[in-house]
Amino acid sequence: xxxxxxxxxxxxxxxxxALCFFVMAQLYGCRSSGTRxxxxxxxxxxxxxxxxxxxxxxxxxVARTQGDKHRQIFDSTFTSIVSSxxxxxxxxxxxxxxxxxxxxxxxxxxxxxxxxxxxxxxxWISDSEDVTTDTVELPARWRPADPRRILTAQCRxxxxxxxxxxxxxxxxxxxxLFQDSDKDGTQWVMSFDLEKKERSIASPVQAxxxxxxISPDGTRLQVAAKxxxxxxxxxxxxxxxxxxWTEIENTPGPRxxxxxxxxxxxxxxxxxxxxxxxxxxxxxxPDSSWLAHTRIAESPEEESEITGFDxxxxxxxxxxSQRTFPMAGEYPKDLHWRTGGxxxxxxxxxxxxxxxxxxxAVDELSAVLxxxxxxxxxxxxxxxxxxxxxxxxxxxxxxLPTGDLVVWEPAERHNxxxxxxxxTQPGSRFSLMNIAAxxxxxxxxxxxxxATYEPTVTMLPPGDPAAVLDLDxxxxxxxxxxxxxxxxxxxxxxxxxxxxxxxxxxxxxxRKVSDADLEENPSLRTNIRLWRGxxxxxxxxxxxxxxxxxxxxxxxxxxxxxxxxxxNEDVLRSLIGDRQILxxxxxxxxxxxxxxxANRIIAEDQDARRIQALCFAALIHVSxxxxxxxxxxxxxxxxxxxxxxxxxxGSQADDLADNYRHAVIHPQNLNHLRDSDxxxxxxxxxxxxxxxxxxxxxxxxxLLRLAVVFYREAGATEAELELLRLIxxx
Amino acid sequence: MADLRQKKTGxxxxxxxxxxxAACASGPPVADRSSEQSMDPEVIWxxxxxxxxxxIQAVVQRQQLQNDYAAVIRLSRxxxxxxLAFMRLAEISLVLGEYEEAKHNLIQSLRTGLTPQHxxxxxxxxxxxxxxxxxxxxxxxxxxxxxxxEYPASPEAQLARLRMEAIDHEQ
Numbered sequence: 001x002x003x004x005x006x007x008x009x010x011x012x013x014x015x016x017x018a019l020c021f022f023v024m025a026q027l028y029g030c031r032s033s034g035t036r037x038x039x040x041x042x043x044x045x046x047x048x049x050x051x052x053x054x055x056x057x058x059x060x061x062v063a064r065t066q067g068d069k070h071r072q073i074f075d076s077t078f079t080s081i082v083s084s085x086x087x088x089x090x091x092x093x094x095x096x097x098x099x100x101x102x103x104x105x106x107x108x109x110x111x112x113x114x115x116x117x118x119x120x121x122x123x124w125i126s127d128s129e130d131v132t133t134d135t136v137e138l139p140a141r142w143r144p145a146d147p148r149r150i151l152t153a154q155c156r157x158x159x160x161x162x163x164x165x166x167x168x169x170x171x172x173x174x175x176x177l178f179q180d181s182d183k184d185g186t187q188w189v190m191s192f193d194l195e196k197k198e199r200s201i202a203s204p205v206q207a208x209x210x211x212x213x214i215s216p217d218g219t220r221l222q223v224a225a226k227x228x229x230x231x232x233x234x235x236x237x238x239x240x241x242x243x244x245w246t247e248i249e250n251t252p253g254p255r256x257x258x259x260x261x262x263x264x265x266x267x268x269x270x271x272x273x274x275x276x277x278x279x280x281x282x283x284x285x286p287d288s289s290w291l292a293h294t295r296i297a298e299s300p301e302e303e304s305e306i307t308g309f310d311x312x313x314x315x316x317x318x319x320x321s322q323r324t325f326p327m328a329g330e331y332p333k334d335l336h337w338r339t340g341g342x343x344x345x346x347x348x349x350x351x352x353x354x355x356x357x358x359x360x361a362v363d364e365l366s367a368v369l370x371x372x373x374x375x376x377x378x379x380x381x382x383x384x385x386x387x388x389x390x391x392x393x394x395x396x397x398x399x400l401p402t403g404d405l406v407v408w409e410p411a412e413r414h415n416x417x418x419x420x421x422x423x424t425q426p427g428s429r430f431s432l433m434n435i436a437a438x439x440x441x442x443x444x445x446x447x448x449x450x451a452t453y454e455p456t457v458t459m460l461p462p463g464d465p466a467a468v469l470d471l472d473x474x475x476x477x478x479x480x481x482x483x484x485x486x487x488x489x490x491x492x493x494x495x496x497x498x499x500x501x502x503x504x505x506x507x508x509x510x511r512k513v514s515d516a517d518l519e520e521n522p523s524l525r526t527n528i529r530l531w532r533g534x535x536x537x538x539x540x541x542x543x544x545x546x547x548x549x550x551x552x553x554x555x556x557x558x559x560x561x562x563x564x565x566x567x568n569e570d571v572l573r574s575l576i577g578d579r580q581i582l583x584x585x586x587x588x589x590x591x592x593x594x595x596x597x598a599n600r601i602i603a604e605d606q607d608a609r610r611i612q613a614l615c616f617a618a619l620i621h622v623s624x625x626x627x628x629x630x631x632x633x634x635x636x637x638x639x640x641x642x643x644x645x646x647x648x649x650g651s652q653a654d655d656l657a658d659n660y661r662h663a664v665i666h667p668q669n670l671n672h673l674r675d676s677d678x679x680x681x682x683x684x685x686x687x688x689x690x691x692x693x694x695x696x697x698x699x700x701x702x703l704l705r706l707a708v709v710f711y712r713e714a715g716a717t718e719a720e721l722e723l724l725r726l727i728x729x730x
Numbered sequence: 731m732a733d734l735r736q737k738k739t740g741x742x743x744x745x746x747x748x749x750x751x752a753a754c755a756s757g758p759p760v761a762d763r764s765s766e767q768s769m770d771p772e773v774i775w776x777x778x779x780x781x782x783x784x785x786i787q788a789v790v791q792r793q794q795l796q797n798d799y800a801a802v803i804r805l806s807r808x809x810x811x812x813x814l815a816f817m818r819l820a821e822i823s824l825v826l827g828e829y830e831e832a833k834h835n836l837i838q839s840l841r842t843g844l845t846p847q848h849x850x851x852x853x854x855x856x857x858x859x860x861x862x863x864x865x866x867x868x869x870x871x872x873x874x875x876x877x878x879x880e881y882p883a884s885p886e887a888q889l890a891r892l893r894m895e896a897i898d899h900e901q
Contacts, residue, residue: 367872369840391841393804423879428843591805625797672793
């Protein structure tokens with residue numbers, strides 16, 4: 001389907017809507033509640049934040065945060081599944097898990113492998129060169145080393161890989177902790193010594209469902225386990241036996257995480273499965289002395305009845321010493337400790353709650369706005385970060401001669417808010433796009449996330465490139481992997497009026513278009529040239545822009561026409577080309593350009609193209625609050641062009657005229673007009689009616705009735721009476 | 731950037747003039763106290779008649795003003811300017827007694843990229859609206875507290891602390 005046509009809803013969808021111009025508050029849908037299973041999409045930084053490694057579309061990528069294009073170090077086959085990568089504490093390597101996704105036919109277990117990629121010294125070079133631009137490349141001779149397989153183990157389900165729930169580095173960098181399963185499906189936490197290549201049992205806790213995490217100092221594990229009984233949370237030193245372990249909770253509350261609802265898990269896997277275990281793990285304080293977890297206040301079996309939860313803080317090493325903070329609201333998520341461990345914060349019902357364990361005080365930050373994601377505090381401790389939804393504007397729409405409705409409406413976007421460590425002086429540091437899986441760096445004031453531009457008029461191919469925002473130097477760096485993502489980076493720069501950068505990224509996207517891509521999406525190249533053409537036009541490169549936009553017009557894909565369609569194909573092709581260009585300009589925030597282009601078409605054409613361009617001009621006028629200009633356009637240009645059109649089929653011309661006749665006399669428009677203008681419109685309509693009477697008496701009478709309304713509103717009773725007599729034939 | 735700030739100042743100046751007109755349209759005339767106190771229908775009629783055209787004009791201008799701010803919100807890439815436009819829309823709604831609309835616009839303003847100075851003002855205005863007009867005392871205290879947390883050294887925070895104390899006393 002053509003990328004633009006998807007947003008142009010056919011009028012049939014809107015039958016019953018009398019007016020095409022209206023405003024409507026756009027409310028976002030209610031959020032569903034319940035335990036969710038998270039597919040990990042985070043972009044981990046290396047321990048010193050000079051590089052990132054991430055999973056994307058079945059491959060593992062590595063890039064420097066100083067500025068560089070990423071390098072793919074592993075590409076899974078079509079049938080295999082790959083986990084998120086983990087940097088070694090000494091940043092000498094990255095490990096990740098891979099599975100072919102084929103469960104053992106006898107016991108249903110899934111075999112997975114851990115792969116080790118040695119990170120070469122060259123990856124850090126850009127720092128020593130003191131490079132700050134986005135275009136620096138690694139040395140041309142540099143090639144990523146091949147990763148090697150280090151162990152094989154078994155797990156219960158591919159979701160454990162996707163959610164990054166199977167393995168972690170020991171902080172000493174010499175061991176990897178991972179989950180394995182015996183042939184009966186009982187799961188264990190194991191330790192693997194990289195040098196000796198030996199396995200050992202890390203925890204005595206075993207169950208058919210298991211999740212674990214290691215303390216930052218590497219001395220302890222926490223394990224969430226569920227067999228036949230209730231879920232339990234255990235805490236103990238690594239490698240010790242059951243006597244040294246303590247069950248610290250028997251009703252650990254799940255923390256809300258995005259993606260798949262627990263209820264979505266296949267029914268045959270039953271309640272013993274591990275889907276909701278990992279969110280029940282607690283959050284370690286940075287110094288490993290505290291563990292914070294949540295406790296379900298009511299029965300865990302009756303989740304719908306839960307009205308609150310307890311926040312429980314356990315003193316590590318004195319597991320019987322727990323402090324409990326009753327909290328209201330939904331299951332919490334995004335539980336983070338401040339660097340020094342003196343505060344922790346979480347999200348519940350989109351409320352950002354900060355707890356001071358010493359005083360038991362609970363503060364709510366950003367209390368009047370819902371918080372979408374809380375990323376915690378930066379490691380230096382100077383800032384906290386959270387996401388809020390950006391503001392909205394009123395929806396407007398316009399009917400086009402083809403019967404399509406072009407809708408200009410707000411899209412979901414975020415503001416990335418950075419505040420002082422106590423929540424002071426919050427300010428938006430990244431906006432205009434939708435942000436996902438944001439996280440802080442390990443040492444510096446950097447944030448990584450995925451960013452997507454959600455259009456306001458046209459539909460765009462999905463694409464969310466990885467990005468790193470460096471607060472220290474106030475720079476954003478992007479890591480697009482495919483055409484849609486390069487285009488998305490282009491959108492970011494276009495929206496932020498950095499046109500040269502936008503052109504560069506669109507050109508990069510174009511260079512990557514292959515025949516296979518075009519086979520899958522025939523309009524791909526056309527779309528990218530459209531975006532680049534707009535960027536070039538905005539950058540003042542008129543000739544180059546015309547080259548791109550001319551290509552767009554010359555490569556319009558016509559929809560299948562009804563056999564009884566009265567449209568001329570060439571005319572329709574021109575209309576679709578114009579429509580793509582104009583609606584995309586508006587969607588990309590280039591409204592002035594759209595108006596200039598519409599005016600150019602209006603001056604150039606006399607029939608259908610002119611009418612459609614007038615519709616777009618009218619849309620812009622009504623959207624930016626110009627009722628007089630809107631009415632001028634409709635009465636002095638659009639209606640005369642429509643009633644005399646030879647290219648717009650009769651019934652669609654009638655619909656169009658009818659629609660805009662109603663629009664101009666809507667109170668929201670009519671009340672804004674001066675009496676002198678109302679008189680002028682009355683006279684113009686009467687004159688148009690006179691001209692139309694011979695060919696279309698019904699239309700002429702409709703125009704007269706419209707003129708009557710304008711005269712009546714202007715208080716011109718004599719003029720009104722005269723027209724009423726004409727209509728009644730007396 | 732300087733041009734933009736000038737533009738903002740211009741918008742605010744225009745707003746002040748037009749808001750005065752809007753206020754005239756919705757409020758009683760203030761100049762003639764004796765006329766205001768009169769119970770004579772003729773005198774009241776004359777007073778109303780004198781203000782009628784200006785008041786009608788002010789309503790039209792108010793509508794245009796709302797259109798202009800809506801246009802700024804839709805078109806501007808400057809988060810502070812968009813936020814200011816929402817704050818002005820809220821101010822108009824407040825004058826007209828449209829408190830839910832005012833609340834909506836103030837919350838929207840906080841979702842933009844307002845500068846700290848404007849953001850603290852928006853928060854304080856929202857708290858005041860919740861306290862005095864929509865009867866949401868608990869929400870008002872939350873908003874006051876947010877002013878104090880986010881801008882502890884600001885004049886708005888000083889006012890917020892005192893207002894919270896006053897609410898506390900009332901309860």
